[in-house]
Amino acid sequence: MSNHYKFECSSCETEYSPSPSLIECEICDSPLNIKYLPTHYSGGDNTSLEIPLPLNSQSELFSLGEGNTPTVNLTNTSALLDVNLLAKNESQNPTGSFKDRGTSILISCLLKFGIKEIVEDSSGNAGSSISAYSAAAGIKAHIFAPETAPPPKISQIKVYGATHHSTPGSRDKVTESARKYAVKHNLIYASHNLSPYFIEGTKSFGYELLSDTSHTFPTDIVIPVGNGSLYIGVYKALTELISYKLITQLPRMHFIQAESVKPIASAVYNQKWNNKMVLQTKAGGIAVGSPPRLNQVINVMKVSGGECDTVHEEEITNWQLELARTEGIYCEPTSAAAFAGTSKMIKSGKIRKGSTVLVPITGSGLKDTSPV
Ligand SMILES: [Zn+2]
The missing domain is CATH 3.40.50.1100 (Rossmann fold)
Structure with missing residues (x-):
């Protein structure tokens, strides 16, 4: 695994070795960010901009052609x-x-960790995005969505072949259900809201x-x-x-x-x-x-x-x-x-x-x- 970045707590700044199962600070429960080690910053110019990413090279990027939007x-x-x-x-x-931008990097990193099955919760857009990229990457995805989510988004999740878990209650209840399911089945909770x-x-x-x-x-x-x-x-x-x-x-x-x-x-x-x-x-x-x-x-x-x-x-x-x-x-x-x-x-x-x-x-x- 790459060693040019760490996870860092967004609140107490405790650092952690990157892990797909770590999504919150173990001390204060705050979300984590990615912190690049100083050597990574090579700078850039207008013609060869390098975006710091948690990848070793562009070849590790799992892409469906996202970005470069007009x-x-x-x-x-x-x-x-x-x-x-x-x-x-x-x-x-x-x-x-826009979720495809985040999903591309998230799935790229999950593939590096050898993850084969994930749980996510979404009002629809992130769920359909993660369903699509998971389908292409050969990852099994469980998507928890509110039962009130717009039907076209739910259809999109199903069309990509993800397992759709329709969940009653508030958006926060949907998150709770997804987290419980991940713990119960020992799966990675690949939350777009929490994943750094x-x-x-x-x-x-x-x-x-x-x-x-x-x-x-x-x-x-x-x-x-x-x-x-x-x-x-x-x-x-x-x-x-x-x-x-x-x-x-x-x-x-x-x-x-x-x-x-x-x-x-x-x-x-x-x-x-x-x-x-x-x-x-x-x-x-x-x-x-x-x-x-x-x-x-x-x-x-x-x-x-x-x-x-x-x-x-x-x-x-x-x-x-x-x-x-x-x-x-x-x-x-x-x-x-x-x-x-x-x-x-x-x-x-x-x-x-x-x-x-x-x-x-x-x-x-x-x-x-x-x-x-
Ligand atoms: Zn913390």
Whole structure:
């Protein structure tokens, strides 16, 4: 096994030898990050950018062709909101969402450890992504999903041949069931929310912002956050780019949550929050009542000078239709939440007019319940 990185606790900074069965700090239960040993950083330049990854070489990468998604200028919405609005279209990934970036690295590492069977829980996108990559890699996948998950996503999981465990109750109950199943059957719990490998994969989103020179580098990035795997991954990428001196300033990183499920926004604003306050939301990708990486998300927001906001269900639907009808982009509700939040933040002055704002189309609307 590779020795150029360790696992490090995101809270108490205890270090561990990498292991696929280790997903939380044994001392304080906080999520783990990957920490590269100093010798790994060889730097880079615009022509030969090397993304630090927990792999020894590119040949260890298990890929279905994820990444390198297009960034498009939303001219009609830009005029409406008085900013330069860009969308990076992650629905163009192999299974239709950004999750494929994280899954590619996660599965690459599980293969190196010789893992043959895994358990995962997901509202749908990560489940279908892990199902697809597992199928291609010859890994047996058990996917726990809420019984309320959109039927197209459940179908996708089944089509790839994964074992689907439909689970009643809240999103957090689904996580609990998956973890119990993994312990009972002595299987690896390959959680996209907890695995430190998954976030290393989402870093490529941030690196691609640099290589796509068809537009101005964003001053602001707005991401819908449930557990924050994309948000934290993009931040890691941008700080690496700063260490390479390829960018000089971190864009302001804002996050959006649904009003129905807002644990992180509540913590930012010192509002009361507990799991019993979770309500049903269309934005299934961010419906996480107790996110393990809450502190990391807030830290990214603060360090980058970002802000956060929450959006109501009707705002999500309105923006899903708005983007489809003015820009020709059919995004999933979770992504529409970020656009609704962006609009709010511009109106309230949290994002300055004239800024270059980038928002991900986190997944395709075709994978979700139709808004009409
Ligand atoms: Zn710890």
